[in-house]
Amino acid sequence: MYGWQGKILHIDLTKGKTWTEEFESKLGELFLGGRGINAKFLWNLIAKPGIDPLGPENVLIFGTGALTGTTAPSSGRTTITCKGPITHLYLKTNMGGHWGAELKFAGYDHLVIHGRSENPVYVAIQDDNVEIRNAKNLWGLDVRETTNALVEEIGDKETKVTCIGPAGENLVKFAAVMNSVYHAAGRGGAGAVMGSKKVKAIAVRGTKTIELWKPDEFRELALQVRKNLAKDSGAQSLYDYGTSGSLGFVNDLHAFPNRNFKYGHIDDVTPLTGQNLVEKGYLLRRVGCFSCTTSCHRFVEAKNGPYAGTYTGGPEYETFAGLGSQTWIIDTDAVIKANELCNIYGLDTISTGITIAWAMESYEKGVLTKEDTDGVELNFGNADALIKTIEAIAFRKGKLGNLLAEGVKRASEKVGKESWKWAICNAKGLEQSNVETRAAKAYALAFAVNPRGPDHLHTETFAEFGASPEAIDLIEKLTGDKKWASPYYLEYRPEIVRWHEDCYAVTDSLGFCAFATTAAYAVNPENMAQMFHLATGIPMDEKTIMTAGRRIVTIEKCFNIREGADRKLDNLPWRLMNEPAASGPAKGMMNSQQELDSMLDKYYALHEWDIKTSWPYKETLEKLGLTDVAGELEKLGRLPKNMA
Amino acid sequence: MEKPILFLDLDACTGCKSCVVACSLRKEQKLDMKVARLWVPKKESICLAVPVICEQCKNAPCQNVCPTRAISRDPETNALFVDQKKCIGCKECVWACPFGAITVRQGVAIKCDLCNGDPECAKVCMPKAIQYVSLEAEEFDKKWRSLEKRVKALATIVGGK
Numbered sequence: 001m002y003g004w005q006g007k008i009l010h011i012d013l014t015k016g017k018t019w020t021e022e023f024e025s026k027l028g029e030l031f032l033g034g035r036g037i038n039a040k041f042l043w044n045l046i047a048k049p050g051i052d053p054l055g056p057e058n059v060l061i062f063g064t065g066a067l068t069g070t071t072a073p074s075s076g077r078t079t080i081t082c083k084g085p086i087t088h089l090y091l092k093t094n095m096g097g098h099w100g101a102e103l104k105f106a107g108y109d110h111l112v113i114h115g116r117s118e119n120p121v122y123v124a125i126q127d128d129n130v131e132i133r134n135a136k137n138l139w140g141l142d143v144r145e146t147t148n149a150l151v152e153e154i155g156d157k158e159t160k161v162t163c164i165g166p167a168g169e170n171l172v173k174f175a176a177v178m179n180s181v182y183h184a185a186g187r188g189g190a191g192a193v194m195g196s197k198k199v200k201a202i203a204v205r206g207t208k209t210i211e212l213w214k215p216d217e218f219r220e221l222a223l224q225v226r227k228n229l230a231k232d233s234g235a236q237s238l239y240d241y242g243t244s245g246s247l248g249f250v251n252d253l254h255a256f257p258n259r260n261f262k263y264g265h266i267d268d269v270t271p272l273t274g275q276n277l278v279e280k281g282y283l284l285r286r287v288g289c290f291s292c293t294t295s296c297h298r299f300v301e302a303k304n305g306p307y308a309g310t311y312t313g314g315p316e317y318e319t320f321a322g323l324g325s326q327t328w329i330i331d332t333d334a335v336i337k338a339n340e341l342c343n344i345y346g347l348d349t350i351s352t353g354i355t356i357a358w359a360m361e362s363y364e365k366g367v368l369t370k371e372d373t374d375g376v377e378l379n380f381g382n383a384d385a386l387i388k389t390i391e392a393i394a395f396r397k398g399k400l401g402n403l404l405a406e407g408v409k410r411a412s413e414k415v416g417k418e419s420w421k422w423a424i425c426n427a428k429g430l431e432q433s434n435v436e437t438r439a440a441k442a443y444a445l446a447f448a449v450n451p452r453g454p455d456h457l458h459t460e461t462f463a464e465f466g467a468s469p470e471a472i473d474l475i476e477k478l479t480g481d482k483k484w485a486s487p488y489y490l491e492y493r494p495e496i497v498r499w500h501e502d503c504y505a506v507t508d509s510l511g512f513c514a515f516a517t518t519a520a521y522a523v524n525p526e527n528m529a530q531m532f533h534l535a536t537g538i539p540m541d542e543k544t545i546m547t548a549g550r551r552i553v554t555i556e557k558c559f560n561i562r563e564g565a566d567r568k569l570d571n572l573p574w575r576l577m578n579e580p581a582a583s584g585p586a587k588g589m590m591n592s593q594q595e596l597d598s599m600l601d602k603y604y605a606l607h608e609w610d611i612k613t614s615w616p617y618k619e620t621l622e623k624l625g626l627t628d629v630a631g632e633l634e635k636l637g638r639l640p641k642n643m644a
Numbered sequence: 645m646e647k648p649i650l651f652l653d654l655d656a657c658t659g660c661k662s663c664v665v666a667c668s669l670r671k672e673q674k675l676d677m678k679v680a681r682l683w684v685p686k687k688e689s690i691c692l693a694v695p696v697i698c699e700q701c702k703n704a705p706c707q708n709v710c711p712t713r714a715i716s717r718d719p720e721t722n723a724l725f726v727d728q729k730k731c732i733g734c735k736e737c738v739w740a741c742p743f744g745a746i747t748v749r750q751g752v753a754i755k756c757d758l759c760n761g762d763p764e765c766a767k768v769c770m771p772k773a774i775q776y777v778s779l780e781a782e783e784f785d786k787k788w789r790s791l792e793k794r795v796k797a798l799a800t801i802v803g804g805k
Contacts, residue, residue, distance in 0.1 A: 069665070070665065071669055076660075147688060157685060157802065181688045182688075209676040211674050212669075212674065223666075288661075290660060291665060299690070313691065
């Protein structure tokens with residue numbers, strides 16, 4: 001087989017069995033790889049709605065991209081898919097690092113974990129040799145310790161480790177799966193699913209070959225795309241200053257949320273910027289995921305002050321926001337420390353930050369008392385309280401740790417007193433990422449319809465914030481006029497969102513990084529289709545690959561529909577729908593229900609989904625080759641009446 | 645003017661391993677990390693990676709120890725290359741190389757031959773950790789400083805915990 005390895009590895013922990021399954025190229029043609037094939041597997045493997053995400057019926061699917069392991073630039077990413085423990089809906093969460101390529105070189109495109117082990121185990125994969133081993137000695141170790149211990153134990157320094165930290169073991173609802181120590185599949189709590197299965201780690205060493213259909217032509221095209229990507233203005237900035245390099249610019253727009261989305265501007269944001277990491281000597285190295293040209297990841301050290309000696313990957317834009325501005329800790333060293341703890345305990349820095357910011361606001365409002373916080377003075381700006389609270393969450397310590405480990409939706413429901421009004425999650429339940437959607441309308445729409453909950457990793461409409469020339473050119477191509485790149489318009493948002501979500505699905509399925517396709521645009525549907533064709537031998541062009549993207553987005557939507565979801569779940573956090581932005585050019589703007597509805601109506605219509613329920617019509621599904629999915633939804637009474 | 649060499653800058657290396665896959669694709673028309681002519685060992689907990697590749701030594705130990713005289717120098721590029729017909733796979737060169745830049749696969753030695761003056765690894769390395777450049781004679785201390793740094797990094801990665 002060309003491009004793919006042609007093998008899926010299954011591990012059943014309940015039975016203690018492992019086996020492989022042949023990969024059919026038709027599956028690759030329809031769902032491409034990575035996220036797409038994972039979504040199809042999830043649809044097939046969890047046929048019954050309503051299962052417990054932390055029970056043995058859930059599956060944890062790892063998918064490498066169709067082009068992972070090749071010279072295609074920034075193509076080394078891995079998608080993890082399961083039913084999510086926060087939302088009880090579809091969850092895909094994606095990570096960079098080097099583990100995915102290693103899995104592919106070991107001979108597997110996908111890995112599916114079924115069932116649940118009684119005792120802690122880890123999986124050791126050395127090419128064809130797959131073993132489920134006792135992890136008694138690893139349980140309780142942090143991510144860095146686990147990785148180092150397994151590299152020693154396997155005895156090959158090139159071993160790559162994916163694992164959970166204490167947060168995953170303790171079933172913290174927003175626990176991350178980590179790989180290559182500092183690379184997180186952070187969103188949605190896949191780490192808790194891994195912990196519920198009692199799998200501490202998956203250690204992989206791969207020494208096999210990946211064959212390509214037209215190796216020389218592929219090499220030449222990939223090199224050309226690589227050079228174009230390196231020239232893109234967005235990619236250059238990501239290399240120089242990382243994701244937090246754009247943070248000052250967003251702050252200038254008064255769109256850098258702080259103190260739990262109450263405010264959007266910080267007078268001196270310098271300590272939270274990527275420029276500051278470079279200029280003040282925090283940055284030790286720029287770090288690249290497998291086959292990446294951009295190397296946006298950072299490796300930093302706090303050399304002085306109370307946290308001297310702390311070193312970690314990060315902080316990213318989202319981490320400086322979640323653990324910095326939202327908790328009002330405008331302090332580089334403290335954020336580095338908090339980031340290190342989240343990395344080694346295996347916590348999503350977005351959900352951690354949003355949940356703690358909610359707790360801080362609740363504490364200042366008197367809704368949480370000192371008794372509820374186990375004596376922690378949980379005010380905004382208290383760095384010591386931030387550190388203590390992260391530890392409490394990861395280890396589910398005391399009242400505070402147990403409350404917050406459930407995530408902001410459940411915590412606010414438990415505490416009551418209208419605290420859901422400042423819980424930054426939508427009806428699906430996931431903590432929102434740190435984007436000021438009141439001041440960016442395509443983001444608002446994209447966040448509302450994201451099947452896993454509100455964040456920027458299903459659709460990134462970068463023109464609205466990045467405003468790079470390449471991003472604006474794309475808006476012109478999609479709408480006919482550059483002016484629609486402005487974030488304040490409601491017009492054309494559905495069209496812009498839909499293009500980006502199709503493209504994002506292709507991106508994730510081929511293993512590309514969204515920073516190569518929808519933040520920088522040098523990798524585009526046309527050249528992704530060409531590279532896919534030259535790698536696999538399966539004919540593909542821009543139109544067919546974007547249709548595959550649509551198919552993937554649609555089956556993800558259908559998973560949620562089978563679980564009972566409808567239009568009501570496609571909304572935004574209460575605060576962002578009911579309280580206006582505080583200052584700056586977007587002052588007074590909100591995402592009112594009426595405004596959101598006007599975009600949703602057009603978005604569903606554009607997808608050929610029913611406007612009332614948001615469910616796809618039978619004809620829509622059949623056109624995408626999802627006839628079996630339509631049949632199943634029909635049996636459940638979850639197909640809308642005929643298309644008008 | 646000196647002939648171009650592969651100049652390696654440890655501080656610029658992001659450990660992405662693009663060079664390794666690109667090398668195997670160029671030389672073997674497939675993706676296989678173990679047949680690449682360079683390697684990039686890495687210690688992930690400190691994000692330290694170091695490219696290891698033939699230095700095309702002036703007085704080359706691999707060439708000196710080869711019992712069948714299978715290693716010779718390309719007059720155009722100055723690259724040391726292996727004559728696969730003469731190589732008997734004895735691994736003397738592997739032991740002799742102080743950098744670990746030559747290996748034996750399927751009975752023959754494989755090493756960097758600078759892709760006939762168009763090295764693929766340098767072309768794919770966007771952070772410029774690998775550059776194919778001519779250094780003037782007086783700049784050669786730059787090369788030695790780079791080498792010293794890389795050898796220390798390699799010891800950190802391959803040695804100790």
